[in-house]
Amino acid sequence: MTDAHTHTDRAGPRATRPGAALAALAAAQFTVMLATSIVNVALPQIRTGVGLSEGGTTWVVNAYGLAFGALLLAGGRAGDLLGRRRVLMSGLGLFVAASLAAGLATTPGVLIAARAAQGLAAAAIAPAALALVMGQFPSGPGRGRALGVWGAVSGAGGAGGVLLGGVLTQAWGWPWIFHSVALGTALVLAAVAVLVPPETGTRSGRFDLLGTATVTLSLTCLVWGLTTARGTGWTDTRVLGALGAAAALFAAFVVIERGRPDALVPRRLLTTGRVAAGNLLMALLGSVWIALFFFLPLYQQQVLGSGPLATGAGQLPLAAANMIGASLAPRIARRLGATATVTAALLTEAAGLLWLSRISADGSYLADILGPSVLVGLGLSVAFVQLTALAVDGVPPQDAGLAGGLVNTTRQVGGAIGLAALATLAGSVTAGAAGHASHAAALTSGYRAAFLVSALVLVVSAALAGYLARRPVRAPAATAVPFPLTGR
Template sequence: MGDSAGHSPARGTAPGAPPGAAEATPCPGPRTGLVLAAVCLSQLIVVLDISVVNVALPEISRDLGFSPGGLSWVVNAYTLVFGGLLLLGGRLADLFGHRRTMAAGLVLFGVASLLGGLAQNPAQLIAARAGQGLAGAVLAPIGLTVILVTFAEGPARSRAVGVWATVAGSGTALGVLAGGLLTDLLGWRWVLLINVPLVALTLPIALASVRDRRTGGRARLDVPGAVLVTAAMTAAAHGVLGTEHHAWGSVRTLSVLALAVVLGAVFVWWERRCPAPIVRLGIFRSRTVWLSNVTGLLVGAGMVAGFYFASLFLQNVLGYGPMEAGAAFLPFCCGAVAGSTLGMRLVRRVDRRTLIVGGLLLGGTGMVWFSTMAPTSTFAGGFLGPSLVASVGIGLSMVTNTYMGTSGVAPEEAGLASGLLNASRQCGGSIGLAVLSTLALSAGRASGNAGGTAQEALAAGYGRAFLVAGGLLVAAALLTAVSLPREKPAAAS
């Protein structure tokens, strides 16, 4: 179980890899099944917590006294820290070993979840959610990293990446379902406390199967880079959410958004000069890398916001209880699994552009369909159809986009590649949720001022958010169609 990466025979280098970088030999043997189980369980824990609190938000708000705008920080505290530190998490896996880093991330996640379940006020809950985000940033990139160095490139890796992406795609929907059941049966605190037994299950599997492989040489961490990118995203989200009380053109809003831009520019400047940058900017010379990350950014914005507003719509407009709202997402779970499974089977037979564009257009259509729901809508007539269309499309596009963004990556940059993909989705989700929350509040106020009922105002606000979320997915489809050349099916493998 020791560090054996340095003794692997070279099998060539990936495009864009540093000179002399050789691809590590995958680890064969009967434990590959346990390895896949460990990384998928870890990924499930991470993605569940992106959405598991959504159905519980109304009860959390009543119990702890959140404001309507402040409530989104229960989600954003997790996704902002998660997205901002994912790249650092990827480097931790590369530099300090996969097994020990995964174990540390699991323990931290369990502790933060326990503290969140015991929170007595909004500040304590937001702090605990930020702690979960930090643990998630350590865990999430390890999964893809371990897959890339365990499974040989080809059918075995395709299947492993497909299973991992299926968990990533369907886990968010499953989180909404689990959140509804836990909130209704045990109370909202269990949407956080449930992670404790999940960590207890995953930790021994990881310790028994994952090799403590290191691929990054001497440990050098770009902590300033991680702090800068996290601060930039937090400032952007804070500035956008602040428009609930301050106009877009106010000095406060413009100052906070300008700070976010400055911090982002300083981050790029620092990365160009740092001897061991958290992001080797040259990796974006690869068309598939930058395209998969931009697509992930837009998909994350549409998907996270979609789950958030769908949960609120079911409870605040249609009057569903937590368990009913969670159960309403069961078709979405099934659709996401079906789309991901279809993507796994087709990625080696159909060119990637067709799969990604087709999936994104389906997802965008489903989100736009959601925007037509009204207070008089029923589950069968208003929620079921868009759930199935959106979920199949998102599952199909995410599997293919994940495979595109990680194929051909050198093993010493496996953590970077997987961290970038995860960070793109989470950053998109954080900023997208902040923007769409303000749009929803604005549209809701306009409807109320025009004489609409409280439920009509909420439906108008949520509908605006769904419409923009659908537009983001369609924009990602158009970008992919223009930027990615058509390829022969064999090239997709």
């Protein structure tokens, strides 16, 4: 374990309005979410452009998600110890370089390595930016409005990535997907440098290198095993070995953290406020969120026959509903209460997914996608805003970056688990229907099954939210002595 040096960030002479800083930080989050989905509609063109195999094509998506999900806790803790603004700007700089490398790639290895580097950079950006937002806006109505903006750009980034990917691929070719991200991120980096003030105060502590390495390897094995299972099946020896290694490494992480004064995930974090409840519910929401943006474009392209541009444009109503819902979420929560808002939002999204489970092979965008997309967008955005607020509820300032990393980790890992399970389910249903139905009808049967199970997951999540979100909130102890993750 190594020492993180003690330092003091001193504010400069300029004064920055919180609204301007929020805009720059939200743009950083938008960049991370955009890179998650922007490649989805361009995968066929990318495969041809760099000579990827069928299995290699999936790693254009998986390499980013794997590095992002596995390193978020480390990124969040690094921000707490080294300074969030410093870590955020370093992550944005790496994101620019990795995006340029991806756009210039001519071989599969370079492209996949560049996507992994993007994921590494995103793991530094996301928790640092969220922690800075929390620092700019103390608990209260102002933070609620800020998280509403955060939720709007997060959802818009996911849906907007599909649209922008379709436009750029059709107009200029797939490399411009990455070139545009590099240019946009460079502008965000400049905005953060100008608009986000340096942090004040002194930080000291030790970076839990052993615990970080153990949990990062555990998450890497877990996400790799789950994403590989989508193509090889759950009984593949590599998948079983990876999942077994993930369990063993996580058990070792728990043992390592016991009694450690500077634990990576201190016990105080999970016993403060409703952090644990928020993260559990966020994992369940993530399990259907990422799958939605995977299956919906596939249905549009493989069954309805839409091109990349039309598929991307079809995401606009969902993105608009997402932005509206996120902006209204704080107001709804003040009127209905946090628990009722979370429950209603999850049930609204479940209703949209249940509607999507009725899609047909000879359907159309207007009849099968438009209406449910609006419901899903509204429910998803409100739920995301409220669950993010729950997951950072009562967190002491010194753990803000770690709390941001944890909630992003649970969403990513939940998404990896959900996508692997739902993709396996959809593939099994499609294979079973292939013998007595057309190819389009068989695919549709698989997608319908995935949407139906997603709706059921959200109904269960809504029931859990009604219980978990009502649990009494413990007062945060900003100066409390760190406790280990587990122990006496």
